[in-house]
Amino acid sequence: MPAAPLQDVDVLVIGGGQAGLAAGYYLNRLRRDEASGRSGPAPSFAILDANPETGGAWQHYWSSLELFSPAAYSSLPGYPMPGWEGGGNPSADHVAQYLRTYEGRYKLPVHRPVRVASVRAATGGGYLTDTDRGQWTSRVVINATGSWSRPYVPLVPGSNRFTGQQLHTADYRGPEPYAGRNVVVVGGGNSGAQIAADLAQAAAVTWVTRHPPRYLPDDVDGRALFDIATRRVRALAAGEPAPAGVADLGDIVAVPAVRKARDAGLLRARPMFSRFVPDGVQWEDREQLDADVVIWCTGFRPDLQHLQALDLTTRNGVPATDPALPTRSADSPALFFLGYGDWCGPSSATLIGVGAAARDTVSAAQMAQMAPGFTAR
Numbered sequence: 001m002p003a004a005p006l007q008d009v010d011v012l013v014i015g016g017g018q019a020g021l022a023a024g025y026y027l028n029r030l031r032r033d034e035a036s037g038r039s040g041p042a043p044s045f046a047i048l049d050a051n052p053e054t055g056g057a058w059q060h061y062w063s064s065l066e067l068f069s070p071a072a073y074s075s076l077p078g079y080p081m082p083g084w085e086g087g088g089n090p091s092a093d094h095v096a097q098y099l100r101t102y103e104g105r106y107k108l109p110v111h112r113p114v115r116v117a118s119v120r121a122a123t124g125g126g127y128l129t130d131t132d133r134g135q136w137t138s139r140v141v142i143n144a145t146g147s148w149s150r151p152y153v154p155l156v157p158g159s160n161r162f163t164g165q166q167l168h169t170a171d172y173r174g175p176e177p178y179a180g181r182n183v184v185v186v187g188g189g190n191s192g193a194q195i196a197a198d199l200a201q202a203a204a205v206t207w208v209t210r211h212p213p214r215y216l217p218d219d220v221d222g223r224a225l226f227d228i229a230t231r232r233v234r235a236l237a238a239g240e241p242a243p244a245g246v247a248d249l250g251d252i253v254a255v256p257a258v259r260k261a262r263d264a265g266l267l268r269a270r271p272m273f274s275r276f277v278p279d280g281v282q283w284e285d286r287e288q289l290d291a292d293v294v295i296w297c298t299g300f301r302p303d304l305q306h307l308q309a310l311d312l313t314t315r316n317g318v319p320a321t322d323p324a325l326p327t328r329s330a331d332s333p334a335l336f337f338l339g340y341g342d343w344c345g346p347s348s349a350t351l352i353g354v355g356a357a358a359r360d361t362v363s364a365a366q367m368a369q370m371a372p373g374f375t376a377r
């Protein structure tokens with residue numbers, strides 16, 4: 001088979017989930033502005049995505065998952081999410097369908113499935129990106145690879161002696177396979193609470209959390225969280241005393257399914273166990289519980305292994321970013337991180353929040369690729 005040709009663009013976006021598509025929207029807008037004579041030359045760009053289908057992480061979530069917010073508060077820039085007729089907040093499938101429509105509506109140049117293996121600084125400036133379908137060069141790289149493919153599981157003694165099944169949020173598809181079984185759900189965040197609630201009718205669920213669960217007030221949903229995060233960022237930027245942030249208020253959004261299970265007394269959390277035994281788990285006081293299945297709802301880490309060759313500086317376990325523009329790498333003016341969480345833009349891991357981070361990133365990316373004497377590092 002002939003080798004795939006080297007392809008060149010000004011801006012290469014890695015990842016075609018909600019964050020990559022939001023970056024695509026703003027890059028596309030520069031193209032439209034150029035075509036209408038409103039601005040000068042727009043950068044060329046491409047989006048590479050490892051998934052075979054549109055939808056990023058949303059295509060992998062369990063079917064009963066519902067959003068924290070109504071459709072009207074879950075939109076990417078430019079095109080509002082259509083209303084959800086199922087009642088309550090939209091489902092994960094509704095979001096995946098919305099992202100499919102979004103990508104098609106703006107004719108975004110997404111190449112999939114293409115997995116990026118590594119990004120290196122190219123001789124003479126810019127980046128050289130190796131994929132399973134050939135190489136790309138670009139002056140700018142915007143990373144929007146999310147965290148779904150890097151589930152985190154803490155080390156617990158005896159884990160390899162446990163004869164039951166262990167899985168992670170990322171493997172959970174619904175309660176059916178666990179009917180009538182003893183299931184331990186680990187984790188005091190949203191996925192832990194939602195999966196424990198989802199399983200509560202079907203299985204014998206024991207929910208364990210490191211700290212007692214902290215529910216946000218019942219009237220706080222995704223739109224209120226976004227307002228809280230925005231107010232806090234604005235106050236900090238203006239040098240004013242910062243109001244309480246989301247983390248100060250709680251960890252768990254009381255979506256209707258969680259509220260229902262909680263109010264029915266089905267979500268009583270126990271402290272974290274201290275070790276596995278062959279048939280289950282054991283607490284410090286030697287109390288033991290038989291378990292067939294342990295589901296780790298213990299979060300994810302940013303999927304950034306493909307950047308190893310760039311030898312980036314890290315801060316608190318994530319790449320260091322520029323205080324003046326939190327999506328920009330502190331090591332390179334032409335390398336950006338979009339959508340991973342507050343460290344690279346307030347609320348940037350949400351549908352409603354990623355638009356502002358994408359707009360600022362694309363504007364900085366355009367400046368970076370036009371800068372005379374530009375070098376990647």
Ligand code: FAD
Pocket residue numbers: 014015016017018019020048049050051055056057058065066067068069074114115116117144145146147148149190191222303306338339340349350351352
């Ligand atoms: P992803 O959606 O993960 O997309 C990243 C894309 O990059 C993927 O398609 C992947 O294939 C691709 N990729 C990864 N590595 C490579 C590589 N090396 N090469 C090429 N491509 C690559 N958010 C909300 O706004 N509202 C909610 O109600 C909400 N509820 C949630 C509930 C749960 C249980 C969870 C886990 C998350 C929830 N979120 C919610 C958060 C939201 O789903 C994620 O933050 C969001 O999907 C992240 O989008 P992303 O585009 O950054 O990453």
